[in-house]
Amino acid sequence: MADKRTMTLNLTDDEMNALDALSSRYDMTKTAIIRKALRMYQVIDTRLQRGEKLFMEDEVEKKKSELLVL
């Protein structure tokens, strides 16, 4: 397993509430949620850098919308 390092994270109340909600919904620690989010961001960013686009699709409504990622 890769070595891990510790850091302090400063979040607003809203951000912390969002993190709490995700942590509770998925039965995971906040650290695990942030690690997952970072991994997803990393993959999305790599593909956006290649010139690809990220879409969300609503199968019922047959709608696609482009998602902007910074």
Place this chain on the structure above:
Amino acid sequence: MSNGSIPIRLLDLHQDAVVEALLHQGLTEEQIQRAQADWEPVRKQAIETLLERGYPIQELPKHWGWDWTRKISRLGNPLLGFYGLECEGKMQGLLEVAKEGYLAKLPVQKGKPLIYVKYLETAPWNIKILEPKPRFGGIGSRLMRAAIELSLSEDCKGRVGLHSLPGDKKGEPEWFYQHVCKMEPIEAERDGEGLLYFELTAEKAEEFLKGGKS
């Protein structure tokens, strides 16, 4: 990308002895190419031998058609994990897992994230189809253990899911996942190819780990 290797023990069934091996957590392109090059001629020879013996072609192990070198482009993808079990300078088993994008289906853990086993294969000389006594034993179990340990370290509580290759006779894939790994089959979750879905609960994962030796 490699996260290091840890020493483990395997059972050498020919010598009836416990031997030292390495579990690689993360694989390199070279390791995958070498494994494929070692396995492919043995698989081909085994297929010829079995067909000559009148073995039904539809019952040959489906994973003998897998080409692990096609997965090389996915090395380094942070959403995936690759593992290899090496002993006596050869890869004895390979595993690819997805760390993201899969949620549990069993009612007791529905909607919770899990580790999804995409591919798990034992080297052709370690399965019983040709000889009653293969070279090394417990490769599949040790790789499943690696998937469970990853699930714990990812805070998925030991939950693991997979779609199994067919075969429910003793020693075949579905039998292995259900009776050795204690995973529950879910008929309604068969994939597009008709492969049966199996899932391991947190409780059964703990039991499985307690039953393991290394």
